[in-house]
Amino acid sequence: MEKPRQGFWGLWNISFGFFGIQVGFALQNxxxxxxxxxxxxxxxxLPALWVAAPLTGLIVQPIIGHLSDRTWNRLGRRRPYFLTGAVLAAIALFLMPLAPAIAAPLVFAAAMLWVLDASLNISMEPFRAFVGDMLRTDQxxxxxxxxxxxxxAGAVLGSIFPWLLEHMGVxxxxxxxxxxxxxxYAFWFGAFAILAAVVWTVVTTREYSPEEQAAFTGHVEADDAGEITARLAxxxxxxxxxxIVAGIIVALAVDMLGLQKEVLLxxxxxxxxxxxxxxxxxxxRQGTKPNMLSSIVGDFSGMPPVMxxxxxxxxxxxSALFIMWINTTPVxxxxxxxxxxxxxxxxxxxxxxxxxxxTVYNGVAAIAALVxxxxxxxxxxxxxxxxICLTLGALGFLGFFFLRDAKALIVCEIGIGISWASILAxxxxxLASNLPQAKLGIFMGLFNIFIVVPQLLVATVMGSIMLAFFPGEPVWTMLFAAxxxxxxxxxxxxxxxAIPARNA
Known part of the structure; x- marks a missing residue:
């Protein structure tokens, strides 16, 4: 028995919520x-203030992945997390523009960034697994x-919205x-967009129950708790x-080498x-019943070779993307x-x-993904x-290092957009075709570690490198990105x- 093949509207409904999530990410970035x-x-x-984004992803995504693999209620398996994250993100987007009226505006804005990024991660992580849950391998x-x-598309709208408002007289x-x-106004629009888009996916999709998933695969996937326990033991x-020693060495190096205090993190x-x-x-080793900690640590140490x-x-x-998001405006x-x-x-x-x-690189990504x-x-x-796509993106970053014409930078964004599309797809x-169905959530969450750790390095170490070698010259960050x-x-x-030839 196979999963039903999804038509155009099925694919649309499964992923439409990500449109709203990306409006929020684009406004943030x-x-x-x-x-x-x-x-x-x-x-x-800026790097220290931006550290919220990768840190919340590092903490939130493996936890949400673990929980969503084990969830089944009236809303389903992944949809409860979509909705919770969307509501919290909408609140953060609504409150963010009020920061100047708060007694400590910079602290308030940084706190709202933490809330916003954590909430977006709560929504985003299950969406990755959701595609694998709902679609057969050949789709x-x-x-x-x-x-x-x-x-x-969501990033295009989120990125260009302030510019559009300006041309409308705002x-x-x-x-x-x-x-x-x-x-x-752009942040307030984003609050509405993320909530509306995620609710659309929640209302228009029906998740397959654990029993249906077992019928699709032809067997009930064995509980690997014993294997994880044995691996850990x-x-x-x-x-x-x-x-621990590595952490202590890094902390000691902050004073010895005069690094920025953010490296302590x-x-x-x-x-x-x-x-x-x-x-x-x-x-x-004590025979404790497997729990969230043991599952996450055990699965992290037992990742499949392709992962x-x-x-x-x-x-x-x-690493390059986070450099771009932090430094494009100053450059x-x-x-x-x-x-x-x-x-x-x-x-x-x-x-x-x-x-x-x-807007250009996100628009290019939307077209490149489909064509x-x-x-x-x-x-x-x-x-x-x-x-190939990553190479094109590297050339785009090189353009930022050398070009000084605003319109010429659009050419650079085309290469970056093609690379961005490939990174997202x-x-x-x-992975979805080569990981066990029952553990898509946790493995997708753990995979996110290799997205957020480089961002943490950029947010902590890059500032020290720039101060030491290129003070006041943020353009050099684009060379690092390339x-x-x-x-x-x-x-x-x-x-x-590491993967079967049919998927390579």
Whole structure:
């Protein structure tokens, strides 16, 4: 017995909620540096303020993945998490523009970013597994392509909305310390968009029950709790101690090398993981019943080979993306529009142009997902397609390093957009076809670790590198981004050996 083949509207309904989620992410990515700078943050403060995004993803996604694999109620398996995250994200988007009226506006904005990003992650993680749940294997690539198209479309709308408002006569300049009306109204629109889109998916889809999933696969997938316990019990606790030592070394290096204090967060995370691993091993050896901690640690240590190889690709892919989201506004406003004064017309014109540039790469991604990626995949296979697209994106970042014409940067965004489409589709299509159905949630959540860890490194270490070698010159971050995507393209060539030839 096979899952029913989904037609156009089935694919549409399954992924439409991601449209709203991406409106929220786009507003965050294109405007939070502007918000922080407007509220008094310097360029050097931005990485630390942005640390909320990767940290919340690191914590939230594995937990939500674990829980959603084990959930079944009236709303289903994944849909309860879509809806909860959407409601919380809408609240954060509504409150964010009120920051200037709060006693500590910068602190309030940073806190709302934490809430917003955590909420978006609560909604986003189950959507990745949802495609795998709802579609048969031969539709995985199509499903993630449609999801990517909605991501691109939502990001286009979220990115360009302030610019559209300005051209409709809404004020794009405000007194020092205040957010322009274009930004405030855009965030409020985003609150409505995410809630409406996610509710659409919740209302128009019906998830398959555990019994139906078992019938589709022809068997009930065995509970691997015993295997996880045995794997943990066999692990050497010295591995956990090594993580702790690494964390201590990183913390000591902050003072010894004069690194920024945000690097302490990286050291703390390394040490905490080491402690959690030791605790999980101890529980396994004592025969403690498997729980969330042991499942997450055990599955992390027992990732399938294809996931391990894709993890390296994701690490470098998302390093470049986070560099772009943090630094595009400072780079464009300083080098193309010649202003670092957040209250000036030139700065705000440049910041709005960044919204247009982000709109371009997301629009290109939406088109590429439906037109270019399927053609490239048929011709070269999924692995080589992803490598080609990452190379095009690396060339796009090189353009930012050399070009000083605003319109010329659109060409750069085309390459970045093609790469972005592939990042959102190819790795997930490969994984969904090669992971156990019953554990899609947890494995997709763990895969996210290799998205957020590089972002944490960028948010903590990049600031120290820039201060030490390129103070006041954010354009050099684009060279780092180009190098990261070039490395990811090379790393992708190692993935073929870990997956069946029919999926490569």
């Amino acid at each position: 294109a405007n939070m540096s502007r918000v922080f700078q407007t509220l008094g943050a310097s360029k050097d403060d 995985h690539a199509a499903g993630y392509a449609v999801q990517t198209a909605f991501i691109g 004020a794009n300049v405000a007194p020092e310390g205040a957010l322009p009306d274009t930004v405030r 066999a692990k050497n606790p010295l591995g956990g101690i090594a993580w 990286l050291g703390a995370l390394l040490a905490i993981y080491g402690v959690l691993e030791i605790v999980a091993i101890r529980m396994a 391990k190889r894709l993890a390296l690709v994701q690490f470098f892919s998302w 464009v406003t300083q080098y193309v529009y010649g202003s670092t004064d957040t209250a000036s017309a030139a700065y705000n014109e440049g910041a709005n142009w960044v919204s247009v540039l982000f 270019l990626l399927p053609w490239l995949s048929r011709k070269f296979g999924q692995v080589r397609t992803h490598s 190819m790795p997930y299509a490969i 190098a990261a995507w070039a490395i990811a393209a090379l790393a992708m060539t190692r993935v073929s050996a």
